[in-house]
Amino acid sequence: MVLLDQVVAADADSLCAEVRVRADSLFCLDGGIGAWVGLEYMAQAIGAYAGYRARLRGEPIRIGYLLGTRHYDCKRPRFVLGTLLKIHVKRVWQSENDLASFDCRIDDESGELASANVTVFQAGDDDKTLNGSSS
Numbered sequence: 454m455v456l457l458d459q460v461v462a463a464d465a466d467s468l469c470a471e472v473r474v475r476a477d478s479l480f481c482l483d484g485g486i487g488a489w490v491g492l493e494y495m496a497q498a499i500g501a502y503a504g505y506r507a508r509l510r511g512e513p514i515r516i517g518y519l520l521g522t523r524h525y526d527c528k529r530p531r532f533v534l535g536t537l538l539k540i541h542v543k544r545v546w547q548s549e550n551d552l553a554s555f556d557c558r559i560d561d562e563s564g565e566l567a568s569a570n571v572t573v574f575q576a577g578d579d580d581k582t583l584n585g586s587s588s
């Protein structure tokens with residue numbers, strides 16, 4: 454499932470993606486999307502960042518895993534219909550074995566709605582890539 458609408462900016466350490474909350478959006482009920490979906494938006498933005506970096510290096514896109522977060526803080530119980538969300542992810546550190554941590558936040562036109570520090574792991578060279586072949 455792809456929840457992000459588009460990537461609007463990316464560089465060596467960060468990426469910004471957008472999502473417009475629409476009535477036909479996955480998980481939209483009663484005029485909004487539960488704030489808990491914000492963690493998945495963050496994870497998908499991290500995945501987009503990893504894919505962007507892989508493409509720049511001419512490498513295949515590898516499978517990544519969300520390991521978790523110690524604290525996901527959201528100021529609202531849901532993201533309201535019509536809202537344009539900007540998902541910002543910034544790599545804080547990455548180990549040699551592709552374990553990484555990202556500072557993430559979700560903003561709307563009024564400012565920050567949600568934040569988390571997210572830990573992820575990317576499959577190694579011996580694991581499958583997203584196109585089904587081994588690197």
